[in-house]
Amino acid sequence: MPAPARPARPVPTGDPRVHIQDLSVRYAADAPLVLDGVDLDLYAGQTVALLGSSGSGKSTLMKSLTGFAPITSGVVTVDGADVSALTGRQLRHLRSQVGQVFQQFNLIGRLSVLTNVLLGSLHHAGALNMLGTFRAADRRRAYELLERVGIADKALDEARSLSGGQQQRVAIARALMQRPRCVLADEPVASLDPRTSHVVLDLLQSIARDENIPVLVSLHVVPLALEHSDRVVGLRGGRIVVEGATSDLDAEALAPVYATDAEVGDDR
Ligand SMILES: Nc1ncnc2c1ncn2[C@@H]1O[C@H](COP(=O)(O)OP(=O)(O)OP(=O)(O)O)[C@@H](O)[C@H]1O
Numbered sequence: 307m308p309a310p311a312r313p314a315r316p317v318p319t320g321d322p323r324v325h326i327q328d329l330s331v332r333y334a335a336d337a338p339l340v341l342d343g344v345d346l347d348l349y350a351g352q353t354v355a356l357l358g359s360s361g362s363g364k365s366t367l368m369k370s371l372t373g374f375a376p377i378t379s380g381v382v383t384v385d386g387a388d389v390s391a392l393t394g395r396q397l398r399h400l401r402s403q404v405g406q407v408f409q410q411f412n413l414i415g416r417l418s419v420l421t422n423v424l425l426g427s428l429h430h431a432g433a434l435n436m437l438g439t440f441r442a443a444d445r446r447r448a449y450e451l452l453e454r455v456g457i458a459d460k461a462l463d464e465a466r467s468l469s470g471g472q473q474q475r476v477a478i479a480r481a482l483m484q485r486p487r488c489v490l491a492d493e494p495v496a497s498l499d500p501r502t503s504h505v506v507l508d509l510l511q512s513i514a515r516d517e518n519i520p521v522l523v524s525l526h527v528v529p530l531a532l533e534h535s536d537r538v539v540g541l542r543g544g545r546i547v548v549e550g551a552t553s554d555l556d557a558e559a560l561a562p563v564y565a566t567d568a569e570v571g572d573d574r
């Protein structure tokens with residue numbers, strides 16, 4: 307029986323939402339380059355899986371999009387804004403436009419699921435009304451987002467009472483509450499079991515399509531990247547060594563991402 311066809315890959319149109327050109331990063335003047343000449347464009351609607359061994363620069367690449375990594379040279383633009391030129395209020399605005407999801411969910415455990423999602427709206431001015439409570443429109447949206455991620459029935463539960471997979475769905479809803487222009491998910495399934503990992507990655511990919519935003523997701527499991535992305539980018543020692551449409555790649559094509567220095571003759 308033939309393998310089921312992959313859903314059609316969204317074809318990028320227009321300008322990239324995120325543009326990274328010849329990006330190099332070093333954390334200190336005398337430290338080695340952590341990213342070395344990285345080029346990457348992220349398009350609305352597309353999910354890009356970022357692979358690489360520990361220390362290859364995945365988190366640093368994500369941090370460079372929100373001004374949390376020092377851009378040593380090159381250009382990073384998010385929604386047209388040049389990240390290295392932003393300061394103060396502009397940088398806070400950029401951060402409000404980028405939804406982030408982390409391995410450890412980063413919820414406030416003793417607060418309700420609904421309140422955790424509402425906290426995403428605090429990125430925008432005027433989220434609280436004069437009584438210091440969340441606006442009714444935001445509460446409605448938070449409920450809708452919890453429905454979108456499939457856990458509206460948990461809205462009033464304490465966040466810490468949820469399973470890891472459920473907590474990650476709350477974190478995704480919180481990120482969407484920001485109405486993000488792009489979502490960064492740094493190892494979002496590293497603490498989850500295999501079945502739950504599929505559910506969460508499926509959700510992220512469908513959000514990219516439905517909300518028409520780019521999603522960049524770092525992963526350590528090659529089959530998950532091949533199943534839940536439209537493009538794969540492989541970092542090795544701060545350089546992109548593999549990049550392509552997911553439908554054109556397999557585990558063998560991605561092997562160079564995990565090659566040792568000796569195997570590739572890299573004596574940096
Ligand atoms: N704030 C920092 N200051 C100095 N060096 C840093 C800093 N953050 C990261 N590094 C260094 O940059 C390199 C890349 O780290 P990074 O966290 O980006 O890797 P990663 O691919 O996300 O790894 P992992 O898979 O373990 O999360 C590492 O050598 C790390 O020690």
Ligand SMILES: [Mg+2]
Binds near residue numbers: 364366
């Ligand atoms: Mg990391």
